[in-house]
Amino acid sequence: MIPARNEERNIGRLLKSLQEQVNPTDEIIVVDDESTDRTAEIAAKRGARIVNAGPLPAPLFFLWNTPMVGMMILYALAANLPCIFSLRYNRARILRLLDRRSEPLPQ
Secondary structure (H helix, E strand, O other), X not given: OEEEOOOOOOHHHHHHHHHXXXXXXXXXXXXXXXXXXXXXXXXXXXXXXXXXXXXXXXXHHHHHOXXXXXXXXXXXXXXXXXXXXXXXXXXXOOOOOOOOOOOOOOO
């Protein structure tokens, strides 16, 4: 599972390196956070399943744009995001959360 927003520069390289090491039956999910570039398009062409994260609720959006509070919310969401999305969208028994700028080495 890969959270991503406006990562058209990085997402293709990450997915390519992942596909070199995963089983063909493994599912790769890109959680697209309202990208305005071609992130979702590139990920879909590479065979990833795209999940739209949707906008933040209004109170969180306001706090997100408040200095330092946004960072605290980011850490809280990052800690819980894998659990939230894995329960809703993931069918696997094992979940690996990657940063969109990761580049795993082939096995």
